[in-house]
Amino acid sequence: MEIRHFRYFLAVARQRNFTRAAEQLDIAPPTLSRQIQDMEAALGTRLFLRGQREVSLTEAGAALLPEAEATVRQFEFAQRNAQRAGRGEVGHIELGYVASAVYSGVLQRQVKAFSREFAEVSLTVRESPMAVLPGLIAEGRFDIGYVRSPMSLPEGVDAVRLNAEGFVLAVADDAWLCRLKRIGAEHLQNETFILPEQISGTLQVAAQGGYAPKLGPQPGGLVAVIAAVSLGQGVAVVPESVVGHVHLPNVLYRPIHDCEASSWLSLIHRRFEKAPAVARYIERVKREFPRDEP
Structure with a gap:
């Protein structure tokens, strides 16, 4: 049997009439009758008692009804789910x-x-x-x-x-740099740079100042980088989005004057x-x- 046999069975069971069920399924009544007969032959039992005007379920048909409904419902769910997965919806x-x-x-x-x-x-x-x-x-x-x-x-x-966004300097609040009205790339020449995972900002700032940066540790994520700054291990060039989001004791964020570096x-x-x-x-x-x- 195929899923269509269960659909045909359910239509007849609900309509209790082959002609009305065939109209609902958009097939000819003789075709529907043959499909139900094929289903009964495959099962080895009658599913309907046929009257002149209506049909009724046999005991076997009544037992099959909830299972057929569940089968068709699961088939339709699987079909819809596969289609939705193919469209990227699940x-x-x-x-x-x-x-x-x-x-x-x-x-x-x-x-x-x-x-x-x-x-x-x-x-x-x-x-x-x-x-x-x-x-x-x-x-x-x-x-x-x-x-x-x-x-x-x-x-x-x-x-x-x-x-895109620019960079700021993370610096310990007791560093001599904090006494400057503005910090430029040239002021960082002798500083040790704590390196974030993305070091392009550090390299761009050093290039702007015209020197090779003194590279310190690369401890990992931005919180770890700023923690190293708070411990006095150096300064760090970090994305400006950390300002207002990562607050650690003893750390200030200062703009770098005329800094064109970005990521x-x-x-x-x-x-x-x-x-x-x-x-x-x-x-x-x-x-x-x-x-x-x-």
Whole structure:
């Protein structure tokens, strides 16, 4: 038997008349009658008692009725679910991010907007070291990730450029630099730079000042970097989005005079993404940020 046999059976059971059931199914009454006979032959039992005007269920037909309803209902659910998965309306996404994506608010805004539109797509969102996140996406352990660019990416991984922002200087509040009315790149020549995961800001500031930076430790995420500053281990060039979000004792944030250094957040993803739900997320971000640059 096929699913159509259960549909035909249910139509006759509900209408209690072959002609009305055939009209509902948009088939000829003799065709419907033959299909029911084939079903009865396959089961080895009568399903209907046939009268002149109406039919009624036999005991076997009454036993089959709730099972047939459940079978058709489950089939239709499976069919709809497969179609929705193919359209990216259901599924699961593994998302990795670096801390500055949270400080900027971009991660929260985009995840919430996507979840409102595709409520049945589940997301697992985890912070990840930026140095390894692109490789994890290439390997399939994450589907998408938010990183701070510019950075090199593995073969097969692309980036959608998001919002750009400048840098500020994180400095201990008892440092001599705090006595200056304004801090320029040239004032940092003899300072030790605590390095965040994205070091482009540090290198750009040093290049602006015309010197090679004295590089200190690279402790990890931005909170760890600013903690090192609070311990007096050096200064740090950090994204301006941390101001107002990361407050640690003994640390001040100061602008760097005439600093032209900037970076931007990127959504990184596999170039030929096949999972419909993941592709939906990427397409939505691209619509918000139509320029696509690594």
